[in-house]
Amino acid sequence: MMQQPNLLRSTSPDGYIRLSEHALARLQLVHSVSCIDNELLDELRANAFDALCAGYTEWQSTRFPGSVAVSIGWDWYLDRTSGALLVVGPDVRSNIMVVDVLGEDVGMAGTSRIIVRRLATMSWSRAVEHAAFPCAPVLNAPMLH
Numbered sequence: 001m002m003q004q005p006n007l008l009r010s011t012s013p014d015g016y017i018r019l020s021e022h023a024l025a026r027l028q029l030v031h032s033v034s035c036i037d038n039e040l041l042d043e044l045r046a047n048a049f050d051a052l053c054a055g056y057t058e059w060q061s062t063r064f065p066g067s068v069a070v071s072i073g074w075d076w077y078l079d080r081t082s083g084a085l086l087v088v089g090p091d092v093r094s095n096i097m098v099v100d101v102l103g104e105d106v107g108m109a110g111t112s113r114i115i116v117r118r119l120a121t122m123s124w125s126r127a128v129e130h131a132a133f134p135c136a137p138v139l140n141a142p143m144l145h
Helices: 021-026 038-046 107-119 124-132
Strands: 017-020 029-036 051-061 071-079 085-094 096-099
Touching (some): 021 096, 021 107, 038 051, 038 071, 051 124, 071 107, 085 107, 096 107
Parallel strands (some): 017 096
Antiparallel strands (some): 029 051, 051 071, 071 085
C-alpha cells in the first residue's frame, strides 16, 4: 500500500494543505460521494455540452492519526458521443495548494490544472458510475466505461 505524504500534518492559516506536485501524485484518494446534478446538466447543455447527465463527486485522502484529510471535488458529465464520464474542467474544488520546488504557491489556477492532470491518472469513473447510477443497466452500462 502506498504511504501518504508526511506533509498532511496540518493546514496553513489560510486553510490550504500545501503539497508539491510529486506529493499530490503519491496521494492515495478514496471515493466519498457522487451524485447526479440536474441543474449542472441544464447549465452544461446551455453551454453546448453534449451531455446525457451530469453530477459531482468528492474524494478524500485516507486519514492517519495526527493528519488532516485532503479533499478534492469536481463536476463531471456523461458525454453523449463517447459514452465517457468526463471532468468539467478546469475548475476543481480542493483544500490543496500546490507549491513549486521553491515552496511558493503555484496559485489557484495552477493548482486546478495540476489536480486535473492528477485526475486523469485515476480510475475515478467506475466509482462515480456505481455511486451515481445504481441502476446502470437502465443507462446502457457498457457506454459508461
